[in-house]
Amino acid sequence: xxxxxxxxxxxxxxxxxxxxxxxxxxxxxxxxxxxxxxxxxxxxxxxxxxxxxxxxxxxxxxxxxxxxxxxxxxxxxxxxxxxxxxxxxxxxxxxxxxxxxxxxxxxxxxxxxxxxxxxxxxxxxxxxxxxxxxxxxxxxxxxxxxxxxxxxxxxxxxxxxxxxxxxxxxxxxxxxxxxxxxxxxxxxxxxxxxxxxxxxxxxxxxxxxxxxxxxxxxxxxxxxxxxxxxxxxxxxxxxxxxxxxxxxxxxxxxxxxxxxxxxxxxxxxxxxxxxxxxxxxxxxx
Amino acid sequence: xxxxxxxxxxxxxxxxxxxxxxxxxxxxxxxxxxxxxxxxxxxxxxxxxxxxxxxxxxxxxxxxxxxxxxxxxxxxxxxxxxxxxxxxxxxxxxxxxxxxxxxxxxxxxxxxxxxxxxxxxxxxxxxxxxxxxxxxxxxxxxxxxxxxxxxxxxxxxxxxxxxxxxxxxxxxxxxxxxxxxxxxxxxxxxxxxxxxxxxxxxxxxxxxxxxxxxxxxxxxxxxxxxxxxxxxxxxxxxxxxxxxxxxxxxxxxxxxxxxxxxxxxxxxxxxxxxxxxxx
Amino acid sequence: xxxxxxxxxxxxxxxxxxxxxxxxxxxxxxxxxxxxxxxxxxxxxxxxxxxxxxxxxxxxxxxxxxxxxxxxxxxxxxxxxxxxxxxxxxxxxxxxxxxxxxxxxxxxxxxxxxxxxxxxxxxxxxxxxxxxxxxxxxxxxxxxxxxxxxxxxxxxxxxxxxxxxxxxxxxxxxxxxxxxxxxxxxxxxxxxxxxxxxxxxxxxxxxxxxxxxxxxxxxxxxxxxxxxxxxxxxxxxxxxxxxxxxxxxxxxxxxx
Numbered sequence: 001x002x003x004x005x006x007x008x009x010x011x012x013x014x015x016x017x018x019x020x021x022x023x024x025x026x027x028x029x030x031x032x033x034x035x036x037x038x039x040x041x042x043x044x045x046x047x048x049x050x051x052x053x054x055x056x057x058x059x060x061x062x063x064x065x066x067x068x069x070x071x072x073x074x075x076x077x078x079x080x081x082x083x084x085x086x087x088x089x090x091x092x093x094x095x096x097x098x099x100x101x102x103x104x105x106x107x108x109x110x111x112x113x114x115x116x117x118x119x120x121x122x123x124x125x126x127x128x129x130x131x132x133x134x135x136x137x138x139x140x141x142x143x144x145x146x147x148x149x150x151x152x153x154x155x156x157x158x159x160x161x162x163x164x165x166x167x168x169x170x171x172x173x174x175x176x177x178x179x180x181x182x183x184x185x186x187x188x189x190x191x192x193x194x195x196x197x198x199x200x201x202x203x204x205x206x207x208x209x210x211x212x213x214x215x216x217x218x219x220x221x222x223x224x225x226x227x228x229x230x231x232x233x234x235x236x237x238x239x240x241x242x243x244x245x246x247x248x249x250x251x252x253x254x255x256x257x258x259x260x261x262x263x264x265x266x267x268x269x270x271x272x273x274x275x276x277x278x279x280x281x282x283x284x285x
Numbered sequence: 286x287x288x289x290x291x292x293x294x295x296x297x298x299x300x301x302x303x304x305x306x307x308x309x310x311x312x313x314x315x316x317x318x319x320x321x322x323x324x325x326x327x328x329x330x331x332x333x334x335x336x337x338x339x340x341x342x343x344x345x346x347x348x349x350x351x352x353x354x355x356x357x358x359x360x361x362x363x364x365x366x367x368x369x370x371x372x373x374x375x376x377x378x379x380x381x382x383x384x385x386x387x388x389x390x391x392x393x394x395x396x397x398x399x400x401x402x403x404x405x406x407x408x409x410x411x412x413x414x415x416x417x418x419x420x421x422x423x424x425x426x427x428x429x430x431x432x433x434x435x436x437x438x439x440x441x442x443x444x445x446x447x448x449x450x451x452x453x454x455x456x457x458x459x460x461x462x463x464x465x466x467x468x469x470x471x472x473x474x475x476x477x478x479x480x481x482x483x484x485x486x487x488x489x490x491x492x493x494x495x496x497x498x499x500x501x502x503x504x505x506x507x508x509x510x511x512x513x514x515x516x517x518x519x520x521x522x523x524x525x526x527x528x529x530x531x532x533x534x535x536x537x538x539x540x541x542x543x544x545x546x547x548x549x550x551x552x553x554x555x556x557x558x559x560x561x562x563x564x
Numbered sequence: 565x566x567x568x569x570x571x572x573x574x575x576x577x578x579x580x581x582x583x584x585x586x587x588x589x590x591x592x593x594x595x596x597x598x599x600x601x602x603x604x605x606x607x608x609x610x611x612x613x614x615x616x617x618x619x620x621x622x623x624x625x626x627x628x629x630x631x632x633x634x635x636x637x638x639x640x641x642x643x644x645x646x647x648x649x650x651x652x653x654x655x656x657x658x659x660x661x662x663x664x665x666x667x668x669x670x671x672x673x674x675x676x677x678x679x680x681x682x683x684x685x686x687x688x689x690x691x692x693x694x695x696x697x698x699x700x701x702x703x704x705x706x707x708x709x710x711x712x713x714x715x716x717x718x719x720x721x722x723x724x725x726x727x728x729x730x731x732x733x734x735x736x737x738x739x740x741x742x743x744x745x746x747x748x749x750x751x752x753x754x755x756x757x758x759x760x761x762x763x764x765x766x767x768x769x770x771x772x773x774x775x776x777x778x779x780x781x782x783x784x785x786x787x788x789x790x791x792x793x794x795x796x797x798x799x800x801x802x803x804x805x806x807x808x809x810x811x812x813x814x815x816x817x818x819x820x
Contacts, residue, residue, distance in 0.1 A: 009462040010377055016369030020436065021390040023429045027397065027405050034408065086304035094298055095305075103309060105552055110312040112544045114490030116521045117537050121315055123524065150315075153308055183294035211398020213493045214521060238400045238493075245407060245497060253408075260401050271396040379626060449663040456621060457676040457728065458653035467675075472666060 031264060035257030047258060053224045055244065055252040062259055064226045068141070068234035069210060071227060072220065075145025076152060076209040081202045083149070084156025088198070091157070092164045093186050104161070111154035119218030122147040127219060136231025139221035144234070147219050148212060152205040159204060163197020164190060196277045203274040207267045213238040237263055316541060323538025326531050332539070336503050340519065341529045345536055347505045351420075351513035352543070354506060355499060356488035358424035359431060360481055366428075367435030368470075368477060374436075375443045376465055395433035399493040402430050406498035418500025418512040426498045427491065431484035438483065442476020443469055475554055482551030486544050492517045516540050572597035572737060572767040573618065578632030580613050580622065587613045589791045591632070600759060600768040602782025602799065604775050606819065609788040611771045615739050618769065619655040620648050636737075653680065656729030660742040662721035664713030669705055672713045672724055676732040691731050698762065699727035700754050719751025726758060737767045745773065756781050775815055779803050787811045 039047055042060055050061025087107075091100055122143055131138030167190050175185035191198070221233020222243060235243070241256050241263075248256055288296070334344030370391075378384050406426030416422045446469050454464040470477075492515075500512030501522060514522075516536055523533040573595040580588040588610045595601050603611045616622045617630060620641060634641050641651055653676065665672050673692045674682075682688060692709065696702035701723040705716070713724055722743055729738060740759075744752040759768055759781060772778050778785050779799060786796035787808075795808045806812050813819055 006460045006462050013369050013373040013377055016366055017373035017387060019366055020370045020394070020432055021387055023432065024390045024394045026409075027394075027401070027429070030405055030409060031401065083304050083308055086301045087308045090298075090301035090305040094301065103305070106309065107312065109545055109548045109552070110316070112486050112490065112548045113315065114492065114517050114540055114544065116490075116492050116517055116524070117319060117541060118315070120520070120524045120533065120537060121318065124530075125318070150311055153312070157308070181290045181294045183297045184290055187297070207396060208398075211400065213398070213400040218521075218525065238398065241400050241404055242493060242497075245404065256404060257408075260404050263398060264401060267396055267398060268393060271392065275392070449659070449661065450665060452621065452624070452659070453663045453665060453725075453728075454675070455624060456619060456652055456657040456659075457679065457732065458649050458651075459675075459679050460649055463679060468665060 028264070031257055031260050034254060035259075035261045038251065038254035038258045039261070041251075042255075042258075047255075048262070051226060053240075055248065055255065058251065060251070060255040060258075062237065062240065062255075062262070064224050065235055065237045065240045065259070066262075067226050068220070069236040069238070071141050071230075072144045072148060072216065072234065072236055073206060073209045075141060075230070076148035077202065077206055079146060079149030080152040080156055080205060080209075084153050084201070084205070085160055085198055087153070088157045088160035088164055088201075089186060089191065092161055093182065093190065107154050107157055111158070115151060115212060115215040116218070118147050118151050119215035122215065122219035130231065134231050136229070137221060137233055139219055139233050140231045141220070141227050141234050142230040144216050144220040144236075145230075147215055148209045151212065151215060152209050155205045155208055156201050159201030160194070160198045163194040163201065166197065167193040196280060200274040200277045203270050203277070207270040207274075210270070211238060211263065211267055213242050217242055316545075319534065319537050319541050323534035323536070323541075326535030327538055331532075331535055335505070336519075339528055340503070340523050340532060342532075345516065345519060345532075345539070347503055348514050348516045348519040348536070349539075351499070351506055352489055352516045354420060355423050355427065355495065355513060355515055356485045358420060358509075359427035359488055360484060362424060362428035363432050363435050363484065364481060367432050367480070368439045370432075370436050371439035371443055372465055372470075375440055376461060376469065391433050391436055394429070395437075399430065399491060402426055402494040403497040406494060411498055417510065418498065418502070419510045420499060420506055420513050421509045423495050423499025423513070424509075426494050427488050430491070430494060431487055434484050434487065435477075435480045438480025439473065439477045442473035442480075445476065446472045475557065479551045479555050482547055482554070486547045486551070489515070489540070489547070490517055490544055492521050496521070516543075570597040571595065572637065574633075574635040574638075576633040576635070578617070578630065578634055580610070580617055580628065580630045582625075583627045587628075587791055588617070591793045593786060593793055593796055595767060595769060596784065597767045598763055598765075599783040600763050600770060600781055601796075602778030602785040603769065603771045603788060604773075604778050604785060605788035605794075605814070607773070608790065610791045611788050612741055614788065615657070615741050615769060615771050618737070618739055619652050619657055621652075621657065623648065650734070653732050653734045655737040655739060656732060656735050658722070658725050658729060658738070658740040658743045660745050662718055662725050662746075664716065664721045664724055666712065666714055668710045669713050669716070669724060670709040673727050673731045675728060680733070691733075692727075695727040695731040696724075698730050698758065699723040700758050701727055717751075719747045719754065722747060722751065722755060723758070726755065730762075735766060737769065738762065740768070740770045742771055742773055744777065752777075775803075775817075787814060789814070 047060060047062060048066065049063050051063045052059040052061045053064065091103055095103065126146060127138035127143050130140065130143050134142065171189050171193055172185050175189045216236050217239045220236060220239060222235045222239055223233040224235050227234045237259055241259055244252065244256055331344040332349065333346055335346050337343035374384055406422060410416050410422035410425055411418055450468050451464055454468045495515055496518045501514045501518055502512035503514055506513040517540060520533055520536040520540060523529055523536060571594045575591050575593045578588065578591045579586060591614065605611050618634065622628045630642055665675060670692055673695050674688045677688060677691055693702060696705065701720060704720060713721065716724060729735065744755055762768065770782060782799045784797065785799045785802040787794045787802065789810055795802065795806060795811045802811060803815050
């Protein structure tokens, strides 16, 4: 191997590395290029805050979708976060080693179940149940929140577990040596130490819930209106893009890209917050 | 009324334990339910025949083929790009502004929801580049989606290779590229393969990005520009259009089993990898 | 004793800097051919830095730069046009911790030759036998050359590393960085025996924390202290009538 061969290898690898960056730039530039002019044309506040969504007549208010996405996501986190965090704590701190070695992989394996399967079960099992016991058409905010909550559980559990198991044993032992019970050492020391990782897991899961499309389309009902009850059907931002994409042309298509921009921006912000939470902790150490 | 610490602990364990139990039960229930309702429909005929009547009858063979071809093509594109990027980041540069920007870009890419990939893939590959709904459009879109996963796992695997090996290789007169090729990559291989499996698992379950780029033709895909329907897309269409619940369950069963098997495989490979390292 | 006539490596006013700190200060020293030079001194004296400067392994560390000359057979190895890769085929190195590459014993030994383009199986086998014999390892492993090198004991792995270095046909100089520090006395003796036999063909530089090893094995000895070269000369002289008081204190064990 000679010097030119080595130089070529380095050049090739640099080019390859920047292709990854290039594809991101491509997507970002593309989406903004297609969607931004639309926002300028229609006006940001009209786009975001008008409740009139009617592509045929040229009305592109996505406020109901924004509200729906928010409700569904928050609902999902209300279910998924406490369950997930509780699970992570229990698995890491109170489960015996052999049990942990079965349960942890089981949960991680289940993270691979496709979202459409969750959606289908939501339709076949959950929706009828909600229809009978809570009223409404069954396909609703509640159903979507429940299904999404279950879907984000593996994410919350696995990232929180990482954070909790990263807490040095000396912390735990220090508390126990002072006469604390297991639970006391967990909630007074371990959780506090793992706090930033746990928060990050919730934020990241929120981003995932916000971006989920297929399951939501199947169970949320897809009606464009601001929900007044949890049993009302709704259409989220993601569902809106998916449902309108095939038939959208011209302004309507640009509107979808604009929606994409909104989603993109919000999720990027969430991810950035999560990353800074983790980094903030690292700086403190 | 103040409870003794022992009682508080017992309460806490009970609550946390129930939460965990609930979680596990729900997740396991989902799998058992799908398999229970779906497996009876998974006959040899089902797997080897083409669908009839828009999927109401017949089997899912073309979708099986599509589900194999599409992720394979995506990996074929993403693997060299991903491993190359990982090698670049670990072996050829030190941490500087450029690498920070690169990493930030990769992290952003990882966070983009799949529907936006679908939107991008549709407008860019299918419409603008006039490729139409086909394997290639789908594979390119999927490749960008799984690129961050491949980069991350490859990077981890490469970093795990002990520096002593590199030093020895250099001291024997190898160039950096030779060291990467002969010592680092062979050693990092199990970790890289794990990343590939993860990428495949994700591609199999992916619907939003696929349906808008690869299309949903039920014909057997013969060429890169043929439209193809993957199992997850087929399942989605069966379910949503209400075409056939039995076939939907059966397709879901095959889907779930495939994904579980791939995850299991990658998990056991990771464990063998870690075990070998610590020897 | 007449001074040795043939100088293999000539170091002139050579310094190494780690960032702003100097790890080696103005070293001037001649390394004669076909002899064993022992380098002794307490930890942190720059012995390893010096050794790694000879095959430019220091280039791999960030922030490290060198000034001065290191002449190998008259050519300055730090000259920008000098081919570092071929340098490392002429100057081989053994590290303190034996590092067998995660491959078979056979592949370990032929790693260097393969890089030089040797493909013929017969020739590679010959190289393997010759090198393992010179490292006094052949008898112990000749029946299991396909076994992973990682499964050998520490002493065997270190001899494997020696064989690996000896397999390079362009080899002229062998550098050893405390090669016996983790080994039992039997393995240590085997390596010392090998080195004594090898000096007729190669020039050997041995860094050691163990002054007694230097006294046993080295023809010449150099004493480094805190980045300076305090004194060097015939081993006998350094250990019996050193010129510098610090040398005397070190070899008699007053500090270390």
